Amino acid sequence: MTSPPKSIRVVAALVERDGRYLITQRRPSAVLPLLWEFPGGRVEPRESDAQALCREFAERLGDAVQLQVGDLISFVSHPYEHYTVDLYLYQCAFADVSAPLETRSVHGFRWVTSDEFDExxxxxxxxxxMSQLLGEG
Structure with a gap:
C-alpha cells in the first residue's frame, strides 16, 4: 500500500491594478520552469498565510512593496506526480502603489488582463x- 502524496500548503496573491493582474514567471531552473503564476510560495512551519505571502512576495519582487493581505478568494488542491499543492489565493493590495517591483527570485513579472490569461x-x-475565479470550474 502506498502512502498518500505529500501535501504542500502554498499561498498566492491576487493583486489588481487598473484592470490588470500581477503575475510572475518561474525561473528556468525551477520546477515547472518558465510557467506563469500568481506571486507567492510555500508556507513555512509556524508561519501564517499572511506572513508567508509577505515573505515570499519580498523574496520574489523586492521588499519595497508592502503587501496588504485581504480575504481568501480561492482554494484549489492540485495533485502532481509526487505531491499535492493546496493553493490558497488571497485578494491583496499594495500599501503604496508607486513602490517599485524588482525581479529577484523570478524570471520576470507582468501586469495582464484576465483576457490575457489564456495566452x-x-x-x-x-x-x-483562475478557472474558479472566472467561473469556468
Missing amino acids: LPFTPADEAS
Missing part, C-alpha cells in the same frame, strides 16, 4: 484557481 502558460494549480 500564457500557467502552472496547473494556478490555472485551476
